[in-house]
Amino acid sequence: MKNMLKTGASALALSLLATMASAEGKLSLYHWFEYIPQEVLDKFAAEYDVEVTMDTYDSNEALLAALKAGKLGQYDLAVPGDYMVEIMGKEGMLDTFDPSEMSNFGNIQQEWVDVTFDPGRKSSIPYQWGSTSFAVNRDVYPGDIQTLGMIFNPPEELKGKINVLDTSGETLTLASMYLGIPQCTSDRDQLKALNELVQTAKPDWASFGSDVAKDVLVSGDAAAGMIWNGFSAKAREEGANIEYAFPKEGYIVWMDNVVLLKDAPNRDNAIKFMNFLLEPENAAAVTNYAQYTAGVKGVEPFLDEAVKSAPELNPPSGGKTAFVQACPEEVQKVYDTIWTNLKK
Template identity: 70%
Template sequence: MFLRTIFTSLIILLTANFAYAGGKLSVYHWFEYMPQELLDKFESETGIDVTMDTYDSNESLLAALKAGKLGSYDVAVPGDYMVEILAGEGMLDTIGDSELKNKGNIEPQWIEASFDPGRKHSIPYQWGSTSFSVNRDVYKGNINTTDIIFNPPDELKGKINVLDSQGEVMALGSLHLGIPQCSTDRDQLKALDSLLQSAKTHWASFGSDIAKDVLVSGDVAVGMIWNGFSSKAREEGANVEYSYPDQGYVVWMDNVVLLKDAPNRQNALIFMDFLLEPENAAAVTNYAQYNAGVKGVTKFLEPALATMPENNPREGAGPGAFVAVCDQETQEVYDQMWTRLRS
């Protein structure tokens, strides 16, 4: 009798536990990047409970996973270069060939992505660009140059916020100098270092999660920012113009990845399929105002998005470039520069 009670309670406990695990999904995501309505829709369609934590840079995502968070999240949304790094660190699970029924919805040019050829670990979430926006009430001159950030005119000195994102700052700095990213040439690296040192004296603050807010409030007049975030700032009443500089700008793509040791792997795949539905991908785009890498979204998009200046590089703008992944030696020099920049 006694044994049987124990046995039944164990069964109940185990099944209960399974049901519990079966109904959950744990997402590690950027801040302000997922519309609540879409999460609600996912929950009501699938009955899966979603919990979401947020981070504010690719590097802090990596750090959290390294520090032991791997195994507690199912999916995360790293940028292009971070997908490559995470895959290299063995932190991503492989998506089997037939496991995503909507994989065919990915736009062809994003299937063979340089950072994840064949999309073994990831699906597109959104893509966009990083450069900077200028408050047109404060400065009316030419903003089509990275000089605005690195060698600003007097009106803008001391009124610049820069993203707290080493990869993007280094990439934009390299574009400004016209040197390759992750250069191993010492003179070029020295030039980049002294550029940052001299530019820093004109910068007011570093911050990514505040990037939109400081433009809207007028704390700064120039902000390094992502294109969609800038259009949100404009919608919130800031008279800001997003620049596509002559020297070029940073292009990025955020991707939903399947993390290794995901506690709810099956639900993670359901979530990825859900995000590959054109209607849902469009919902994210309507919210975040970037671009989906998914076919057939156009009819679900708000018409204003197509003509939005932030989403349409001007004629004659420099080329867009992904942030490159540096080898260890160069990365250590970059880390040195970054600390020098901040001390």
């Protein structure tokens, strides 16, 4: 009986060790859609003998909602935009690390090290940065497009043929820029004007869609659409006769970041993957695929010539730009109401 107990205990111990070893070989990502090439994931998996799984989302707000709804603790890493990093930090959703845990931490470009949304980079590393504006089909509308009026007060040729990103942060920020009012305003008249602008423009919009923003321009289902610059470059490469605008009222710039999530089930592998993404060749592989811009030193030799010369990645000098801001809670509730009513 003792031998049987001993044998049973040994088997249980071996089983537990096997389970632990298996868990140590995993990495779970929560990532934007169509934003990382499979070969980068495969390269990491082979190099570190790690099984990589990935689920996707289509907006910063969708990411936040999913984590609040119970997905926190299921994923190791996520890729929120700048303002969402700040929000997630305040919500207690992020873990921290020491820069010394990553041998490639010094590869981060200096302007992206000490950022307001994560001072000193204690919970995040830069991923890719770019802009949010809109693109117009030049077969449908050949006139001047360098104004946000193309979206919020469109010419007849574009009415009913516009796709708008399904994200309140960017859509309402561009609307605020068009009106010339501050982000996160608490002024009642300004909030009323913002609400009236988007409600008046809504009948001219054909759809709200982030994951389809490229496809509807390529298919011709939309003649204009809010879009991220890299997605616009991809649409152009796929045959859409579009031009990406840098409107006079301004456009959004953003930095997406890889964050270490609270209660990450595979923290060590998460740190390894963050460090892996800070290698210039790997950062460049993401840029060549997604067609944005890396926040990592030394990527230039690895970039495709088409990416280097893409008009979407080379804005004119002197343009107005702004990051989306994380609003105070009481102000954000008003913006949430405006957005909810707009989507009805």
